[in-house]
Amino acid sequence: MKTGMPFGLSRRAMVWLAGLIVASNGFFPAVWILLTSLKTETELIRSPITWLPEAATLDNYVTAFTAQPILRFMWNSFVVASLSTILCVLVSALAAYALTRLRMPHRNLIMSVLLAIAMFPLISLMVPLFKVMRELGLLNTYLALILPYAVLSMPVCTLVMASFFQDIPPDLEAAAMVDGCSRVGALFRVIIPLSAPGVFTAAILAFVNAWDEFLLALTMMNRVNMRTLSVGITLYQGEFAFPWPLISAALIIAIVPICIIIAVFQERVVGGLTAGGVKG
Amino acid sequence: MRKDLSERALGALLLAPAALLLLVIVVYPIGTLFWNSLHGVDNANVAAGEQFVGLRNYVTAFGDDRFWASTWHTILFIVITVPGSLVVGLGLALLANMPFKVKWPVRLGLLLPWALPLVFAGLIFRWFFEYRTGVVNDTLMRLGFEPLSWLSDPNLAFAAISIAIVWKSSSFMALMLLAGLQSIPKSLYEAAEVDGASKWQQFVEITLPMLRPAIFVALIFRTITAIQTFDIPYAMTGGGPGDSTETLAMYIHKTTLDFLDFGYGSALAALMFVLSMAATSGYLKYTRRSSGRSGDE
Numbered sequence: 001m002k003t004g005m006p007f008g009l010s011r012r013a014m015v016w017l018a019g020l021i022v023a024s025n026g027f028f029p030a031v032w033i034l035l036t037s038l039k040t041e042t043e044l045i046r047s048p049i050t051w052l053p054e055a056a057t058l059d060n061y062v063t064a065f066t067a068q069p070i071l072r073f074m075w076n077s078f079v080v081a082s083l084s085t086i087l088c089v090l091v092s093a094l095a096a097y098a099l100t101r102l103r104m105p106h107r108n109l110i111m112s113v114l115l116a117i118a119m120f121p122l123i124s125l126m127v128p129l130f131k132v133m134r135e136l137g138l139l140n141t142y143l144a145l146i147l148p149y150a151v152l153s154m155p156v157c158t159l160v161m162a163s164f165f166q167d168i169p170p171d172l173e174a175a176a177m178v179d180g181c182s183r184v185g186a187l188f189r190v191i192i193p194l195s196a197p198g199v200f201t202a203a204i205l206a207f208v209n210a211w212d213e214f215l216l217a218l219t220m221m222n223r224v225n226m227r228t229l230s231v232g233i234t235l236y237q238g239e240f241a242f243p244w245p246l247i248s249a250a251l252i253i254a255i256v257p258i259c260i261i262i263a264v265f266q267e268r269v270v271g272g273l274t275a276g277g278v279k280g
Numbered sequence: 281m282r283k284d285l286s287e288r289a290l291g292a293l294l295l296a297p298a299a300l301l302l303l304v305i306v307v308y309p310i311g312t313l314f315w316n317s318l319h320g321v322d323n324a325n326v327a328a329g330e331q332f333v334g335l336r337n338y339v340t341a342f343g344d345d346r347f348w349a350s351t352w353h354t355i356l357f358i359v360i361t362v363p364g365s366l367v368v369g370l371g372l373a374l375l376a377n378m379p380f381k382v383k384w385p386v387r388l389g390l391l392l393p394w395a396l397p398l399v400f401a402g403l404i405f406r407w408f409f410e411y412r413t414g415v416v417n418d419t420l421m422r423l424g425f426e427p428l429s430w431l432s433d434p435n436l437a438f439a440a441i442s443i444a445i446v447w448k449s450s451s452f453m454a455l456m457l458l459a460g461l462q463s464i465p466k467s468l469y470e471a472a473e474v475d476g477a478s479k480w481q482q483f484v485e486i487t488l489p490m491l492r493p494a495i496f497v498a499l500i501f502r503t504i505t506a507i508q509t510f511d512i513p514y515a516m517t518g519g520g521p522g523d524s525t526e527t528l529a530m531y532i533h534k535t536t537l538d539f540l541d542f543g544y545g546s547a548l549a550a551l552m553f554v555l556s557m558a559a560t561s562g563y564l565k566y567t568r569r570s571s572g573r574s575g576d577e
């Protein structure tokens with residue numbers, strides 16, 4: 001590569017600069033909120049604003065935990081996200097298996113229907129779903145979110161797992177069946193263990209989708225102690241005159257679990273996202 | 281033959297849980313959506329409750345200024361943020377495609393905006409755009425400009441929301457485009473280099489054409505989410521000032537849950553459904569065609 005670099009920068013400097021731009025674009029908002037959360041209330045309303053906290057304090061975190069039932073919100077989010085993830089992965093694994101490893105008629109049509117559901121306007125679904133849940137007496141219950149969340153992540157989970165299932169040689173499965181496994185037994189003893197990374201990726205995507213969802217959570221849960229994190233924190237504004245110190249601390253508390261998940265499983269998440277997108 | 285049949289039966293059995301969930305959570309509610317949209321409460325006879333009113337709700341919608349305004353805002357958000365996040369996303373993807381020794385900062389830099397809930401992105405950008413305490417006005421003042429009243433001026437509020445949406449959505453776009461970039465064979469660039477093509481020529485002649493399928497899929501995904509824009513304006517302005525940043529999704533939500541006008545809300549939601557299905561069918565046509573093509577190879 002002998003072509004000249006723009007602005008007379010060396011190639012190494014260009015790479016560094018590129019990395020810096022991408023990383024700071026992604027991290028800046030979260031870092032800024034973190035800095036905000038460490039400032040005192042008096043520092044926060046001062047103008048001109050400060051960039052780094054003058055006297056870093058954890059007071060806002062104490063307030064965040066005591067002013068609102070944020071641990072309860074977190075528990076709600078956790079219950080809803082994990083149960084919907086389990087349901088979604090189970091149902092999608094069975095569907096993905098049927099679509100990739102059995103000779104099924106109309107396979108492409110079924111895939112297309114799944115994709116069409118992924119593109120469904122959630123708001124159109126929200127209106128009648130609210131009525132259905134109200135009639136079933138499920139408003140303000142976890143089930144009102146678990147069932148829709150499992151469906152919302154089903155297309156991407158099915159696609160991700162299907163792409164992993166496809167790569168397993170049919171001989172392995174045949175061997176298991178010769179050894180006396182049923183087909184479903186082979187699915188759980190051979191296919192799923194071998195495609196564990198795919199199952200895991202699907203689970204992470206479903207979990208993050210459920211953890212982040214806002215519209216349905218806002219609609220189905222109107223009791224304060226049933227709110228999920230995204231709703232609970234956003235609705236702080238209705239109850240006080242926008243308490244930024246408290247909100248910034250609450251935001252950090254809420255995004256830490258997600259940050260840990262994507263930091264630990266970053267390669268899988270990227271692989272899963274692009275498998276669902278590009279191959280779809 | 282017998283084995284074939286049992287394989288089909290097993291397939292149907294394995295697809296049954298998914299089908300059942302879809303039936304209960306999607307198909308049945310959407311069916312009732314259209315039915316509900318033909319009902320409403322007669323103001324002259326409120327005690328009778330919801331009654332069949334035919335297409336009255338749809339007629340009302342077409343004469344409702346707030347419906348047209350919120351539809352117009354939604355279209356504006358689509359027209360601004362879809363190309364906006366494509367350009368930013370493509371830029372990020374090209375930067376992220378550099379040969380980094382340490383890969384995680386860049387990867388996490390692209391993943392974090394995706395993983396952040398939309399409402400939280402909205403809240404954070406609301407804080408950025410605050411008049412007195414926001415970092416945006418602070419930067420403007422340090423550069424010698426006047427501070428702007430971002431969230432209380434209709435046009436500026438629109439701009440601020442668009443910036444937040446582009447920030448939030450461009451990194452997912454970048455991840456998809458990056459996967460596309462990495463699938464372009466290196467040999468193409470080497471050949472172009474031998475032929476003396478400049479970097480810009482390589483970008484226009486190789487990168488963009490090879491990236492076309494990825495760009496198309498990313499654009500469709502973005503358009504479909506842009507049609508449903510709700511969370512970010514909800515968190516940043518609540519639709520204000522006035523109703524100047526209210527999207528169709530926000531109007532539907534208000535009609536149904538705040539004004540409790542279920543019939544009218546259903547009619548609006550049905551219109552939204554049709555709008556978005558039109559976009560989806562375009563997408564499905566494209567993927568069918570392209571999967572047919574790859575099947576021929």
